[in-house]
Amino acid sequence: MSGERRPGRPRSEESRGAILAAALEGLREHGFAALTIEGIAGRAGVGKQTIYRWWPSKADVVLDALLDQAEETIRVPDEGSLRADLTAFLGATFRQTHQRPVLVGLMGQALLDPGFALAFRERFLFRRRGTLRELFDRAISRGEIAAGVDPELLVDVVYGVLWYRLMLDHAPLDGAASRQLTELVLRAVR
Missing domain, CATH: 1.10.357.10 (Tetracycline Repressor, domain 2)
Structure with a gap:
């Protein structure tokens, strides 16, 4: 990214981490098809709008979670x-x-x-x-x-x-x- 800020509030790394962890937990428990933005938001303790502000879909949330995990493992x-x-x-x-x-x-x-x-x-x-x-x-x-x-x-x-x-x-x-x-x-x- 060029360093320019996107519109809206800046991402909280704590919230981002909670959302990605919640997505992975939901995937393990229910699978991709049953995973929902609502479920991720509830687990992460954030509003749906927070997720939609940063990711256009659940697939994009899961992709970021997977990328973070792949870097570690x-x-x-x-x-x-x-x-x-x-x-x-x-x-x-x-x-x-x-x-x-x-x-x-x-x-x-x-x-x-x-x-x-x-x-x-x-x-x-x-x-x-x-x-x-x-x-x-x-x-x-x-x-x-x-x-x-x-x-x-x-x-x-x-x-x-x-x-x-x-x-x-x-x-x-x-x-x-x-x-x-x-x-x-x-x-x-x-």
């Missing part, structure tokens, strides 16, 4: 090798399977709302892709990825598996899946 590892980095990154990512209802709800909202889709892509999906791309770029500089291997395709493969399993719930996203995907990527980069 899924770090960009630098373990010295692609194998170690992928193991750490995918392990942390796949441990977040309790977020499945949230992610599926946000993806569903993105399919229905083009405005939210843009925000979801730019602020969440592309940020997560960028983190993984950073791991691949370091591996390229260390000579761990063969010339001619397309790192963007590798990112697509990793997130393709993740999103396909999240959306269809046909196979687990667990430690074993994380290790199998790591091995698949390592074979592909040689």
Whole structure:
């Protein structure tokens, strides 16, 4: 942001934190579909108008909550090798399977709302892709990825598996899946 102030009262970080925490609590208890702005406001001890002043929809509130949580729980590892980095990154990512209802709800909202889709892509999906791309770029500089291997395709493969399993719930996203995907990527980069 350029430093210019938006109209209205400035955000209270305390209220913002309470709203995001309330959204996550509501999601855990009731899921994305049943989450409401009224419910978030009640849990957070703020008025609905406070939420609507800062976020246009519940999906936007949830997106901010998810982004804050991802920053805390899924770090960009630098373990010295692609194998170690992928193991750490995918392990942390796949441990977040309790977020499945949230992610599926946000993806569903993105399919229905083009405005939210843009925000979801730019602020969440592309940020997560960028983190993984950073791991691949370091591996390229260390000579761990063969010339001619397309790192963007590798990112697509990793997130393709993740999103396909999240959306269809046909196979687990667990430690074993994380290790199998790591091995698949390592074979592909040689």
